[in-house]
Amino acid sequence: xxxxxxxxxxxxxxxxxxxxxxxxxxxxxxxxxxxxxxxxxxxxxxxxxxxxxxxxxxxxxxxxxxxxxxxxxxxxxxxxxxxxxxxxxxxxxxxxxxxxxxxxxxxxxxxxxx
Numbered sequence: 001x002x003x004x005x006x007x008x009x010x011x012x013x014x015x016x017x018x019x020x021x022x023x024x025x026x027x028x029x030x031x032x033x034x035x036x037x038x039x040x041x042x043x044x045x046x047x048x049x050x051x052x053x054x055x056x057x058x059x060x061x062x063x064x065x066x067x068x069x070x071x072x073x074x075x076x077x078x079x080x081x082x083x084x085x086x087x088x089x090x091x092x093x094x095x096x097x098x099x100x101x102x103x104x105x106x107x108x109x110x111x112x113x114x
Contacts, residue, residue: 007065011074014058019081021051023089073112076105 025048033039063071080102086092 004066007062008070008074010058011062011066011071012077014055014062015075015078016081017051017058018055019078019085021048021055022082023085024048024051026086027090073109077109079105 024044028042028044028048033042039045059071066074083092083094083098083102087094
């Protein structure tokens with residue numbers, strides 16, 4: 001288990017960065033833009049897609065040390081990351097239903113890990 005821990009952390013880092021990128025894109029989508037090019041060719045959008053591209057390489061690196069069937073389980077932590085980042089940066093409310101759903105996701109990850 002100790003041998004795979006660094007790879008799990010690499011994978012989770014990629015998921016966290018991907019969630020951050022999604023929040024950055026949503027924040028940019030909420031702004032008004034002068035035109036089509038300004039909407040898609042601005043620093044926030046370009047940086048977000050560069051982060052997504054980098055996350056692909058983190059996933060490839062992580063799969064060198066974790067089994068393929070762990071990927072979807074670890075990827076589900078992205079729901080938790082997006083919710084937390086959305087609450088922090090977009091002032092989105094975390095309702096009771098959202099909290100319960102996140103608890104089920106975390107429980108599923110823990111059950112799979114055990």
